[in-house]
Amino acid sequence: MRKILWPVDLSENSLEISDFVADMAKKFEATILVLYVGHDLKAIFPAYGNYPSPELYRTFQEWEEREARQRLEEFCRRDLAGCPGMEVILELGNPAEKILEVAEREKVDMIIMATFGFESTAAEAQIFGSVSQQVVRDAKVPIYVINPLTCKYKELEAAG
Numbered sequence: 001m002r003k004i005l006w007p008v009d010l011s012e013n014s015l016e017i018s019d020f021v022a023d024m025a026k027k028f029e030a031t032i033l034v035l036y037v038g039h040d041l042k043a044i045f046p047a048y049g050n051y052p053s054p055e056l057y058r059t060f061q062e063w064e065e066r067e068a069r070q071r072l073e074e075f076c077r078r079d080l081a082g083c084p085g086m087e088v089i090l091e092l093g094n095p096a097e098k099i100l101e102v103a104e105r106e107k108v109d110m111i112i113m114a115t116f117g118f119e120s121t122a123a124e125a126q127i128f129g130s131v132s133q134q135v136v137r138d139a140k141v142p143i144y145v146i147n148p149l150t151c152k153y154k155e156l157e158a159a160g
Contacts, residue, residue, distance in 0.1 A: 001028035005108040007035045007099045007131075009117035010071055015079075016148035021112050022080050024144070030109070032086045035102050036068045037095040065090050096134035103141055111135065112144045 006021045008014040025032045041057055072088050080086075089106075091098040103111055116129030128136070128145070136143055 001030050001109045003033055003106060003108040003110075004028075004030045005033045005035060005099070005103050005106065005111045007037070007095070007111070007113050007135075008072070009095070010036065010068065011117040013148040014114045014117040015075060017112065017114050017146045017151075018075070018079055020144075020146060020151075024110075024112060025085060030085070033089055033102070033106055033108060034072055034086060035089045035091065035099060036072065037098040038064045038068060038090060038092045040093050043093070061092065096131045096138075099131070099135050100138055103139060108141055110142050110144060111139055112146070115145050115147045 004021065004025055006017075021032060024030070038061065041060060068090055069088060076086060089102060091102060099111065099113075102108075113132055113135065115132050117131070132145055136145060
């Protein structure tokens with residue numbers, strides 16, 4: 001177990017499992033690959049019948065990448081003691097497809113992810129979101145899927 005892929009959408013739900021991911025990485029002396037998949041505006045705008053200018057598109061993509069990297073690095077400094085052995089990967093496109101693509105490209109040994117991130121209907125029902133469903137169905141490596149609302153790992157760790 002040398003590489004663990006941890007996909008996050010920067011929601012509280014996806015970040016809630018950080019202690020578990022860090023402990024698994026320590027246990028196996030593994031590198032954590034933190035994956036954030038940004039929005040592909042080119043895939044969204046055709047539904048509205050128009051496209052942003054190339055300059056506006058590029059500006060938004062640069063802003064999202066900068067913002068995601070800054071938030072992840074800040075989270076690591078504050079909550080994970082700097083995340084030794086961690087690498088941030090930023091991709092653009094469909095989250096489930098990119099998670100699977102990165103898992104294969106980086107030859108990860110395991111994927112650890114929350115059952116849902118921003119998906120409010122999944123959160124309300126406390127079930128798998130569409131991204132985690134597709135990843136569980138199609139991944140070629142073991143997956144550890146954690147419900148951030150019901151698995152209170154921080155509390156269990158403190159008590160045990």
